[in-house]
């Protein structure tokens with residue numbers, strides 16, 4: 001979890017370092033790449049004046065980003081996330097997602113069920129980020145600097161039903177290790193197989209997942225695959241999925257495109273059903289029109305999950321040791 005340190009003018013140097021590490025964002029928002037200390041100080045003071053909460057996000061003592069919100073905007077009675085800025089060198093590691101999940105938990109604790117953000121029209125990477133996190137466009141406006149803004153809104157569902165697939169990332173190191181340790185100490189077979197990778201050197205484990213996705217350094221005959229983690233609003237890693245980009249002969253018979261698992265303490269809560277549903281969308285993005293999902297013939301839970309996600313039974317496959325595999329196809333072209 002991040003530490004949220006209330007930002008004050010006394011911390012302006014910290015904010016300055018974070019802000020000025022993002023020249024592109026500064027340029028699209030204010031037309032210049034670097035802000036002066038006085039300009040940043042003025043923003044901190046303005047947040048205090050309008051009653052906004054403004055925090056420096058810290059992870060293990062490192063300053064990661066700045067987050068500002070207004071719980072109640074008097075002019076439209078909406079809650080706004082005014083700023084989420086992650087330090088440039090921390091981009092691409094899941095910190096933005098994690099900050100957002102924590103912020104949303106905080107809002108739920110205040111019984112707030114939706115909130116808004118304004119995104120500068122030309123800030124393309126930001127639109128992709130907010131789109132991925134379930135925001136819907138609800139309007140547009142022009143601000144006092146004559147910048148066009150798109151207004152997005154997100155409806156917050158009760159946390160139990162709100163889970164996401166995220167790419168393995170550094171920000172979830174502690175949460176992932178807890179997932180791994182729990183599964184390992186259960187003594188159960190680790191499924192999908194990628195979760196058996198030792199995460200003690202976390203960076204190198206992440207790198208191996210990235211390499212597999214890019215198809216680099218794969219053993220002979222292996223196909224590229226993508227791994228995602230299923231997380232809830234508390235950033236708890238509930239499960240994992242591994243999506244093979246195409247089938248080879250053994251995957252066609254007995255592995256299928258998608259392998260998944262839910263940590264023992266989180267089973268029988270519907271998470272695997274949701275995990276497969278979300279994974280099918282990822283498979284569709286990867287261009288897989290017909291997804292093969294398989295399970296051992298005695299894995300009743302998995303069979304139900306596959307059927308509930310539209311699985312159509314194909315012929316079974318019997319492995320050399322006599323184990324019977326049930327094989328199902330799911331058409332992704334009908335999914336939205």
Ligand SMILES: CC(C)(COP(=O)(O)OP(=O)(O)OC[C@H]1O[C@@H](n2cnc3c(N)ncnc32)[C@H](O)[C@@H]1OP(=O)(O)O)[C@@H](O)C(=O)NCCC(=O)NCCS
Pocket residue numbers: 191259260261262263266267268269270271272273274294295296299300301302304305
């Ligand atoms: C199989 C697994 C993914 C199920 O995860 P889960 O989150 O408990 O599944 P869900 O809660 O979505 O349950 C799906 C269905 O299976 C049923 N189910 C779950 N566990 C069950 C069990 N042990 N016995 C019988 N049915 C079970 C649920 O009741 C539900 O059926 P319903 O919706 O008709 O009531 C999980 O047990 C697991 O990770 N096992 C080890 C790895 C594995 O086998 N992966 C699948 C490889 S193909």
